[in-house]
Amino acid sequence: MSFEEMWADLLPVGRDAASGGYHRFAWTPPELDCRAWFLDEARRRDLEVEHDANGNMIAWWLPAGGARDGAVLTGSHLDSVPGGGAFDGPLGVVSAFAAVDLLRERGTAPGRPIGIAVFAEEEGARFGVACLGSRLLTGAIDPGRARALTDEDGNAFADVLHKAGLDPASIGPDEDLLARIGCYVELHVEQGRALSEPVGIASSIVPHGRWRFGFIGEGNHAGTTRLRDRRDPMVPFAEMVLAARASAEGNETVATVGKVGVTPGGVNAIASSVTAWLDARGPDDAAVQRTVTETHDAARRAGRAHGVEVEVEQESYTEVVDFNQGLRERLAAVLGDVPVLPTGAGHDAGILSSRVPSAMLFVRNPTGVSHAPAERAEPADCLAGVEALTSVLADLANG
């Protein structure tokens, strides 16, 4: 299967016909279809698939002799945000298969194992913690906390794992697997307008996290409850949205409220509670922390003024990640004069970098749009990405 054929097979999976956006949440039917596609592509190439305890999968191309150590890992993820684009995640997996095909066509036999990884729940769209699969693998999240995470329908992560045939008691760091990985190189579509060449190398991931704000007021009738008798959680929530924006401007960070839940959600009823999620990212930990603190302070002040209780919980936080200097230099030596750029987006490569030398290749995004249907990469740039990844894998697996 060529790059184009693999792409065409994945394209309809989980795609909303009206908006063109993808809904591939971890272990839901569309994401399971993506996993089945991955297993088919691995089988087609005689790659041996390893299922780890955390829901991640690796398709291995082993060297003659069957050595399993010092592996060169590539890949990405197949899940999406709600209404996401086609490229975020799948581009890295499809490109990895295409790179293996190119290496074989060119007669390159790997001196070290090459693995194509699919990490589970990278977007955190179902259980609220981004990079859940790689966090579990590397020990960046407590397995007990992970087991208790629930999706919007109240399904616990532990139960979803169990239904998927995995043992929830076995999740957590996998030192054996980590010890076998020599390095990880993830190819990904760039997610802003920062890359003007077809391919670039990531320097760092800026610190980022998500915080859940709960506003607890009192439900009541929208017509008969006087303003002064209200404990309307919608008002301090609105103050919080504006405070987050203002604080981001002041601290040169970005802050986003993209998900909101209102209970009970009736037009003629004052809400009893509002839950909202803040995504904040910035150049350094202090700037992000200031943004969250200022937003929280404003929410609390508004809550006090309206008799509304305000709770905040940090759902995830990732400090700045500087990708491995040696590995970056090696990629640059292979690829020549390509741009080197930081990114505001989290990735499994950022999580893995705490345990194994990690790096990323970016493919140009002409629209600058991501996490939305207009996310795009030109076919020629995708093929340039495959060529770059092929060269990098050849170098790393035989260097």
Added chain:
Amino acid sequence: MSFEEMWADLLPVGRDAASGGYHRFAWTPPELDCRAWFLDEARRRDLEVEHDANGNMIAWWLPAGGARDGAVLTGSHLDSVPGGGAFDGPLGVVSAFAAVDLLRERGTAPGRPIGIAVFAEEEGARFGVACLGSRLLTGAIDPGRARALTDEDGNAFADVLHKAGLDPASIGPDEDLLARIGCYVELHVEQGRALSEPVGIASSIVPHGRWRFGFIGEGNHAGTTRLRDRRDPMVPFAEMVLAARASAEGNETVATVGKVGVTPGGVNAIASSVTAWLDARGPDDAAVQRTVTETHDAARRAGRAHGVEVEVEQESYTEVVDFNQGLRERLAAVLGDVPVLPTGAGHDAGILSSRVPSAMLFVRNPTGVSHAPAERAEPADCLAGVEALTSVLADLANG
């Protein structure tokens, strides 16, 4: 079946075990169960049930001789807001059956027909237009517009009627039925803290309406999209919430945003659109209109500043309703010195009053809470309500 037995039968229908709130949306299974309960109670009393073309039902107690004109109509509705209370609507229907029982126990035979009405979709919780059944009956909404209304899952009102065995082509004003109604008296739980006696008489319903605000921006990645490149609809939406509150304070109205929809709703994605509903009510049309206009202006200004398109559509509006003076005086003569009070809540009696003399009885609400699980009326007050309604029906049906 006594009042208490009828109440006990209805109590579990559509009740959420965790919150205690009711979810009885028009023609959903819990509301269909309520309708089945109504038909059983009518059958038990040998009342003849009339199904009109608009989804409303009337259980008739006809006078000896079978005259059908000059009817005294009572009743209310059985649907609820999301997470609503037990009393809003059902109290009027249960009290009407109990009043018929009392009249019969006391040997009162009606000189005119007495009808117990259940009006469809009073809350507008499913199709967005409050009092949809009574609006159709009286011609207060265009049948074509009503047919095209859709619920959150995209089901058209016409299709839902069709599935319920009704002919969507036949909906609209029913002059024959209207001509047979001499007057309408609706008993309802009071929805604030305005009534200090067990029973009161309504003077008027203040003007009220609902407006749908659409904020159309551009979905994008929460981490990689610079603030200045964003068209984030959440920000002008938040400005709109605060403007509505401020404008309500300035105009001595009430304004509520209790329902919000965010697309796509991902934590790490800037929303592409936000839809929010404004409920506004006040002492006069001009004050309500100023509140809506000021809120709209603020939303538009914020939209322009953020590259977000703002659309507003009035979903419903009801001008001030002064209940029929003659009928109110007659109720006061029957009940003696009871409080007379206006209400900020809309009711089918308000819609019917444009075509037939209408009035309302209120039963005291000790918590002042409504449209929420804490909504309540004391048993003694409920029985006082039944006594009052019984006296009123006896007077109107034989006076």
